[in-house]
Amino acid sequence: MPRSNKHLVAHMIDDLLYSTLLGKGTSARDGSALAGALLEHLDARQVSGVFATHLHELFQLPLHLQVSSSMLLLHFLT
Amino acid sequence: MNSMVMVEVVMNPCLSHLLHVDGTGEVRWTYTLEDGRCTDSMALNTAKQYGIDRTIVDRAEVLGAYFDQCCREGSRAEIELHLQEQLRFAEDQQQSVQLQHLSSADNDDSAGIDTDIDIDRDLLPAVRHLVDDSPLYVVKRGFEPSPALEGLSCSYILLLSTLTKAQKVGQ
Numbered sequence: 448m449p450r451s452n453k454h455l456v457a458h459m460i461d462d463l464l465y466s467t468l469l470g471k472g473t474s475a476r477d478g479s480a481l482a483g484a485l486l487e488h489l490d491a492r493q494v495s496g497v498f499a500t501h502l503h504e505l506f507q508l509p510l511h512l513q514v515s516s517s518m519l520l521l522h523f524l525t
Numbered sequence: 526m527n528s529m530v531m532v533e534v535v536m537n538p539c540l541s542h543l544l545h546v547d548g549t550g551e552v553r554w555t556y557t558l559e560d561g562r563c564t565d566s567m568a569l570n571t572a573k574q575y576g577i578d579r580t581i582v583d584r585a586e587v588l589g590a591y592f593d594q595c596c597r598e599g600s601r602a603e604i605e606l607h608l609q610e611q612l613r614f615a616e617d618q619q620q621s622v623q624l625q626h627l628s629s630a631d632n633d634d635s636a637g638i639d640t641d642i643d644i645d646r647d648l649l650p651a652v653r654h655l656v657d658d659s660p661l662y663v664v665k666r667g668f669e670p671s672p673a674l675e676g677l678s679c680s681y682i683l684l685l686s687t688l689t690k691a692q693k694v695g696q
Contacts, residue, residue, distance in 0.1 A: 477568035
């Protein structure tokens, strides 16, 4: 597993991506913006994986996802 | 320097000499401290500087502007004001203190669940049984608790779409 997001982006193609708490150390604004941009990037390349996030504002952003996107939005039952 | 530390550095626009951003977006740290809190993250500059693809960072800048519109209430100046209010509240708590409220009544954004809330009329009765006589600190959508609250004992109350669903979620 790549240790940094830089390497993560560089090597993600054809790999299974697992990302958690992206943007943990920065503001909700910049964290959500970066996470959204990265999600679009991954979606456009049909990368498979799990993207766990604490940035709930992410889902209010107008993300450009593929029409054929198979992205599922899931959460744990409480 | 450990790059993980740099990622978490934040900046107040009015403290522009704390971090110098030149024409290419490169960030240079001055290691100089001055009064005031940081209200703006340098995450996008940092991401660019540490190799995140330019197209991703450019898109993140666009999404960040959307975030200001849809996830934070009010203008940039109002956001700044709210952040300063949060800081003052936290500082008062640090010096230990009386009940204070942060009111969101001045905002006219209809998108937020908390825009119509009158703190005294609506919020306090709904959560009072959960928090006894503790001071109440409101974190609006799109904001985080002020770092100045670090180390203080808090109960977290999650306010869902209706006031009757206020729930204590942790301490």
